[in-house]
Amino acid sequence: MLEKELKDVIRDIPDFPQPGIVFKDITPILKDQRLCKEIVFEFARRLEGIKIDVIAGIESRGFLFGMMLANHLDIPFVPIRKQGKLPYKTISESYKLEYGQATIEIHEDAFEKGQNILIHDDLLATGGTVVAASKLIEKLDGKIVGYSFVISLDFLQSHGRLTRFSDRIISLVH
Ligand code: 5GP
Numbered sequence: 001m002l003e004k005e006l007k008d009v010i011r012d013i014p015d016f017p018q019p020g021i022v023f024k025d026i027t028p029i030l031k032d033q034r035l036c037k038e039i040v041f042e043f044a045r046r047l048e049g050i051k052i053d054v055i056a057g058i059e060s061r062g063f064l065f066g067m068m069l070a071n072h073l074d075i076p077f078v079p080i081r082k083q084g085k086l087p088y089k090t091i092s093e094s095y096k097l098e099y100g101q102a103t104i105e106i107h108e109d110a111f112e113k114g115q116n117i118l119i120h121d122d123l124l125a126t127g128g129t130v131v132a133a134s135k136l137i138e139k140l141d142g143k144i145v146g147y148s149f150v151i152s153l154d155f156l157q158s159h160g161r162l163t164r165f166s167d168r169i170i171s172l173v174h
Contacts, residue, residue, distance in 0.1 A: 003172060010029065039068075040072045043065070046148075052117070054076045056133065057121070063079060081106075090105040116142075118145055119147050121149055122149065125153050127158030130162060131165075146166050147169045154174050
């Protein structure tokens with residue numbers, strides 16, 4: 001079963017990037033090309049029948065499977081990046097972190113008004129990042145049709161923060 005296989009390779013790194021945090025390291029997945037393909041096939045299977053025009057992936061690990069999935073579905077991919085990284089005209093959204101704040105951006109011509117957008121990231125923790133990403137998509141009049149994550153940290157119970165944008169939330173590992 002895919003979830004079990006993924007759990008077996010995802011590494012827990014204690015005290016990274018700061019003391020007290022156990023970081024889920026997905027880099028071992030990337031070394032296994034068969035597993036990478038299985039991930040893409042599984043996302044595609046779970047998204048069957050949903051009209052997605054564009055996948056928006058969040059820097060930087062959201063680019064990995066976000067781009068692979070977009071390519072597999074034969075649809076465009078757009079990056080959502082940290083402040084100051086995107087070269088063309090952008091719109092921004094700031095959100096609170098445990099300490100301080102972060103800002104993410106998207107190109108203002110990332111997609112057409114009214115298009116159906118799937119937001120992708122590697123991991124859902126508190127939901128702060130994808131809520132900010134969702135606001136960016138809505139500022140550009142995109143319609144969020146769902147979220148996909150490789151990992152969801154369910155104990156943080158952040159699904160509720162996303163359902164006001166879309167109730168389709170796909171996570172391969174819980
Ligand atoms: P949130 O905003 O939901 O609290 O945090 C999710 C964001 O932080 C994602 O962009 C994700 O890449 C990153 N992140 C937070 N914790 C982890 C972790 O343990 N492992 C990985 N791979 N990413 C994490």
